[in-house]
Amino acid sequence: RVIHLNAAAAQLAPALRKNELAQFALRSPEIITALREAIATTEPRRATYLDHVPVDRWMELVITPVPVPTLFGGTDKCMLMTFHDLTPLRRVEEMRADFVANASHELRTPLAALSGFIDTLQGPARDDPRARERFLGIMHTQATRMARLIDDLLSLSRVELSAHVRPDTCVDLIPIIRQVADGLEPLARERQVVIEIQLPETPVMIAGDREELLRLFENLIENALKYGASGGRVIVSLKEAASGEGAPEIRVLVRDFGPGIAPEHLPRLTERFYRVDVGDSRLQGGTGLGLSLVKHILNRHRGRLLIESVPKNGATFTACFPQVKTPVAA
Known part of the structure; x- marks a missing residue:
């Protein structure tokens, strides 16, 4: 039974409760095996395991038997469980x-x-x-x-x-998107593409890393300008929606009206160095890493990337972010 746990342990395993059995909250077989062996032998045990929720994390557990004085002058053997994040x-x-x-x-x-x-x-x-x-x-x-x-x-x-590590700073998406669009205006003029911005006037706050978000929108809008230039315009818009699980989220859509992307390429677009057309990508100065970087930034923000495209009718890349439920410390 759990005698005490600190804040970090509670965050690691939210199901842990004082005075309740630890194995109900710590479901990893490696943890249960090590704990049972430590209790049976009263010797230290060490185990490593992979935690998949909410993202993959490699953990090391050290179990150390500790004598604790009882109320009646004797001692009990308690198990001190220390978790180290090896990720x-x-x-x-x-x-x-x-x-x-x-x-x-x-x-x-x-x-x-x-x-x-x-x-x-x-x-x-x-x-x-x-x-x-x-x-x-x-x-x-x-x-x-x-x-x-x-x-x-x-x-x-x-x-x-x-x-x-999920970002914990509250940022406003609107000025970030506008800054990126303004910075890419020379490229838009060079490609003869008009960037249409359809954003609300009021702030839209999410928990995020400003520099990473700048990089994310820079990649999405720059790709639209380069590969969808033949369509003559790119629309950047924002809307509120619900995820598949019903959770509220903010969606930023970047739509171009270029040649579009064939369906067989869509599932692989976020792979490192995957290109629909290697020659065209290199000609445009692409590295094959832009969408992979977008996906990883969204993963860190606990968001997701949606890609929709119809050949000859452009493509829409949508970055989805969880809505901030409570004020986040700046």
């Missing part, structure tokens, strides 16, 4: 492996192009001003692409590292 360490290990594999694969193409043009400029095109200007322009584009790729990989790594 940040595990995520760092996974990210290191993913980063090396992904970066080496994606950086090889622009690096090969840079090396080839450098060799050409040092050799056959050494005294050709026109070729030099053209090659330097291509080299600048490839270097910019590498820098953006590294920036996206680092952003993805940072979000994944804190995926199990």
Whole structure:
């Protein structure tokens, strides 16, 4: 039976109650086995397990028998259960492996192009001003692409590292979306696309990380401007709705009127480095990480991404966020 638990334990296992049996609240087989063994042997036990709710977390449990004095002068053996969250360490290990594999694969193409043009400029095109200007322009584009790729990989790594920690700051979505749209106005003019903003005048508050939300909307609106440019306009709107479970949520919709996306591609769009058209993506300066980053940011905010598209009739990307029920500390 539970004698005492601190706030962190109550947050980890909300079903834990004082004076009630621990195994009813701690349902992981690894925990129950370790606890029974510690009680039977009165020796310390250690166990690791994966907690799937609300997000995947790797935990380590240390059970230490502790003698506690009784009212009548004797002692009872109590079990001190200490939980350690190993998730940040595990995520760092996974990210290191993913980063090396992904970066080496994606950086090889622009690096090969840079090396080839450098060799050409040092050799056959050494005294050709026109070729030099053209090659330097291509080299600048490839270097910019590498820098953006590294920036996206680092952003993805940072979000994944804190995926199990939900943001607790209250932010207003309206100025964030407007800031992103204003910043992308030059790209819109270049692509001859009009960004239509349909947002309420009153604040719309959610629990969120401002910098991550800026990155999220930047990716969604920039994708619409690049891949839906032929439609001539992009609509960014906001509405209140209910999730599948009936919980109130805020939805931000980014709709383009471009060529749309074939149905077979929709389930895989948020995979790292997945592209509908590799050549077109690279031509547009895409890294293949934008929607993966969007998905991970939404996961951290306990939200979700909806993608709807009809070929030749544009696409709508919807970011859904839980509504703030009570004031959140700033």
